[in-house]
Amino acid sequence: MPYDLKEVAAISGMPGLYRLLKPTRAGVIIEALDEKGTRSVASARNKVSLLHEISIYTQDYDQTVPLSEVFDRIHQKHGAELSLTHKSDDRDLTAFMADIMPDYDRDRVYLSDIKKLVQWYNTVSKRLEYQAPAEEETTTEDGAATAEEALSTAGIIPAAEETNAAGSPEAVTEAKPAKKTTKKKAE
Template sequence: MPYELQELAAISGMPGLYRLVRAARHGVLVESLDEKATRTLAPARNKVSLLSEISIYTQDPEETVPLTEVFERIYQKHGAASPVTPKSSEGELTEFLAGVIPDYDRDRVYLSDIKKLASWYGIVSKFRPYQEAAAPAAAEAPSEEAGSEEEAPKAKRKSAKATTEPAADEPLSTGGVIAATDEAPEAEGNPEAAASAKKSRKKAE
C-alpha cells in the first residue's frame, strides 16, 4: 500500500504514534511521529501495536479490513485531509467510517476506535505523505538482428515475493510486543479496530 505502516506503532501509555528504531535491553527505542521527532525508550511493560497488524471488524465474522487498506480507501475518497477529527460529532464519525467501510461491525467497532482512526490517519498523512503506486514498467520487446536465424533465449524473470510483514488501554491494539534484545538491528520499518479476527481486544474506558 502507498501508506507505509510497517514500522509505525501505537504504544500503550504514550499518546500519538511512533516509529520503531530498535529494540533495547529494557524496552524499545522509538521516535515520535511529529515535528520534534523525539527519540525515547518505550518500557518493556508497554504494549507496542504495529499499525500494519491492526484491522477493522466487518459484519462478516471471518473478514476484517487491514488498516493499510482502510487508509487507502480514506485517501481515495477524501484525500490526505480527513473530513473528521477526534472532536467531530458521533454522527459525523460513524458516517465517515461507513463511507469507507459500509459493512463495518457496529457492535464491535466503538466510537472511541473511530476517533483513534481519525487521529492516526491525520498523523500519518502529515508526516508520511501518500506515495503513488509505481506504474508497472513496460515490457521490452526482444530485439531481432537482421539475418539472424535463431532467436536469443528469453531471460526468465523471477517474480518478487511480496513481503508481509496500543496496550491494555488501547482497544484496537493487536500488535505483539517487540522482544527486547541487547543489540538488535535497527528496524526499518490501528478507532475501533481489531488485530486479527482471532485476537480479542478490550473496550477503551
C-alpha cells in the same frame, strides 16, 4: 501499500503514534510522529501495537480489512487533509466510517475505535508520504498477462551460472568433459 505502516506503532500508556527505530536491551528506541519528533525508549513492559497488524472488523465474521487499506480508502475519498478530527460530532464520525467502509461491523467497531482511526489517519497523513498502490496484474481477452514480470522459460533458455550453485534444487547439471587418460606403456 499506500502508507508504509510497518515501522509505525501505538504504544500503551503513551499518547500518539511512534516510529520504531531500533531495539535495545530494555525495549525499543522510538521517535514520536509529531512536530517535535522527540526520541525516547519504550520499555519492554509497554504493549506495542504495529499499525500494519491492525484490522477493522467487517460484517462477515471471519473477515477484516487491514488498516493500511482503510487508510488508502480514506486517501482516495478525502485526500491527505481530512476535515474530521477525533473530537468531531459522533454522528459525523459514524457517517464517515459508513462512507469509507459500508460493511464495517457496527457491533464490534466502537465509536472510540473510529475516533482513534481518524486521529491516526491525521497523524500518518501529515508525517508519512503517500505512495500510490502498485498496479496489479491484469489479463487480456486471450488470457495473456499484461503486467511486466518475469515469466518462466520452462527450461527452454538455460539458467545463468549464478543459479547453478551447488545445493540448489533448480541447479542444472552440465555435462563435464571426459578426462583424458594416458596409459603408460609398460617397458
